[in-house]
Amino acid sequence: MVPLAPNPTKVMLYIAERRELGLDLNIEQIVVNTVKGRHREPEHLARNPFGTLPVLELDDGNYLVESLPIIEYLEEQFPEGALLGETPEARARARDVERIVDLRIAGPMGTYAHATNSPLGIPANPERAAEMKEKLQVPLDYLENLLSDDRPLLLGDRVSIADCTLQASLQFLRHVEADLFGERPLLRAWDARYRERPAAKGVLRW
Numbered sequence: 001m002v003p004l005a006p007n008p009t010k011v012m013l014y015i016a017e018r019r020e021l022g023l024d025l026n027i028e029q030i031v032v033n034t035v036k037g038r039h040r041e042p043e044h045l046a047r048n049p050f051g052t053l054p055v056l057e058l059d060d061g062n063y064l065v066e067s068l069p070i071i072e073y074l075e076e077q078f079p080e081g082a083l084l085g086e087t088p089e090a091r092a093r094a095r096d097v098e099r100i101v102d103l104r105i106a107g108p109m110g111t112y113a114h115a116t117n118s119p120l121g122i123p124a125n126p127e128r129a130a131e132m133k134e135k136l137q138v139p140l141d142y143l144e145n146l147l148s149d150d151r152p153l154l155l156g157d158r159v160s161i162a163d164c165t166l167q168a169s170l171q172f173l174r175h176v177e178a179d180l181f182g183e184r185p186l187l188r189a190w191d192a193r194y195r196e197r198p199a200a201k202g203v204l205r206w
């Protein structure tokens with residue numbers, strides 16, 4: 001795990017949300033500081049040859065190295081009170097929105113952050129940043145539209161993995177002092193509301 005990086009943060013938010021719902025997953029968290037390059041050291045590469053975070057060590061000593069399968073594994077291992085929902089439709093919908101957020105929003109937001117004010121020291125690239133901003137408009141409109149029926153969270157009343165994924169990316173943007181929401185009051189209200197949640201308060205630092 002690492003406190004700022006979006007993919008570890010989304011798993012940490014998920015774990016915190018499950019705790020708020022009464023399930024303490026009791027997972028020991030080990031910080032691997034990507035800003036200091038610790039993820040490229042042999043100790044971490046032994047866990048994950050791709051050098052990315054997060055990583056979950058299973059009881060059999062194997063590792064999961066992708067954030068969404070880590071969350072889905074925890075959902076299946078501890079199904080009572082799982083976030084994904086009760087019916088195949090609810091679960092599919094939650095996965096659908098999460099994928100839209102991760103692939104169409106979190107990806108471009110991360111690239112934008114690194115192209116403007118990278119915490120990893122990547123040189124600024126205004127052209128790339130403008131390209132990412134443009135790419136974000138349709139998916140951000142999609143979320144704004146989703147929230148137009150007054151639902152408090154992205155999938156309705158119940159917190160979802162999509163909420164965790166979006167908020168993890170927004171923390172990264174806040175850290176680099178960027179704001180890409182534009183004129184989208186419902187998304188801004190969702191952001192303020194989500195950050196008031198006890199899980200968010202316990203995990204988010206920016």
Ligand SMILES: N[C@@H](CCC(=O)N[C@@H](CS)C(=O)NCC(=O)O)C(=O)O
Nearest residue numbers: 005006007052053054065066067068
């Ligand atoms: N698809 C992977 C992506 C993981 C990823 O790229 N993590 C970032 C932190 S948010 C990372 O480790 N970056 C360091 C690097 O790629 O060198 C997941 O969802 O877990």
